[in-house]
Amino acid sequence: MTLQNLTIVIVATLLSACTSTSQPATLAGLPDTGQPALHAVSDTRLRALMDQMNSLIFERFMAEPDIDRERRNYALKIADAADELGATVDVILSRLPALNLKPDEQTAFRALAVKLRDQAGTLKAQAKLNRIDSIEQTLDQTSATCSSCHALFRKLGH
Numbered sequence: 732m733t734l735q736n737l738t739i740v741i742v743a744t745l746l747s748a749c750t751s752t753s754q755p756a757t758l759a760g761l762p763d764t765g766q767p768a769l770h771a772v773s774d775t776r777l778r779a780l781m782d783q784m785n786s787l788i789f790e791r792f793m794a795e796p797d798i799d800r801e802r803r804n805y806a807l808k809i810a811d812a813a814d815e816l817g818a819t820v821d822v823i824l825s826r827l828p829a830l831n832l833k834p835d836e837q838t839a840f841r842a843l844a845v846k847l848r849d850q851a852g853t854l855k856a857q858a859k860l861n862r863i864d865s866i867e868q869t870l871d872q873t874s875a876t877c878s879s880c881h882a883l884f885r886k887l888g889h
């Protein structure tokens with residue numbers, strides 16, 4: 732175990748001993764704003780809307796045209812949430828200097844940020860066209876982008 736990792740383990744142990752509620756992991760080197768990451772909030776909203784839209788298939792007392800209309804409403808909300816997610820990419824990029832990544836990791840970080848923005852754009856377009864199945868697929872691909880970027884500075888563990 733490197734000294735740095737050891738320090739993280741100790742700090743993490745101390746932190747978990749002090750707090751009874753589970754706080755989101757703060758990142759070494761980053762000021763703790765006490766706020767959840769903006770892009771995480773948008774992503775959560777996006778996936779909640781997707782779940783709500785999917786649960787419409789269990790709707791037994793609604794007529795088909797009404798379900799279609801509801802689905803369309805959700806798709807438009809998803810388009811907005813995707814737009815928001817894309818807009819948070821600038822915030823992600825603003826965090827880069829504090830992360831102390833190696834030059835090649837910085838390149839990867841930037842590429843993944845751009846990828847997330849592109850995927851958010853794709854989601855928005857698909858949602859506007861009501862392409863529900865495609866939205867699901869793009870959301871899955873987006874999760875891979877989330878994990879790849881977090882893996883660069885690992886401590887977030889997802």
Ligand code: HEC
Nearest residue numbers: 755756757768771774823826840843844847876877880887
């Ligand atoms: C290009 C890099 C990058 C991508 C892509 C990325 N993140 Fe992050 N994420 C970060 C950075 C940097 C932080 C910490 C700084 C901050 O809070 O803004 C962070 C923080 C978070 C946190 C807060 C961690 C915690 O528990 O405190 C969550 C949750 C999160 N991201 C979820 C996601 C999800 C979901 C996605 C995909 C939609 C995603 N991230 C995509 C870089 C990225």
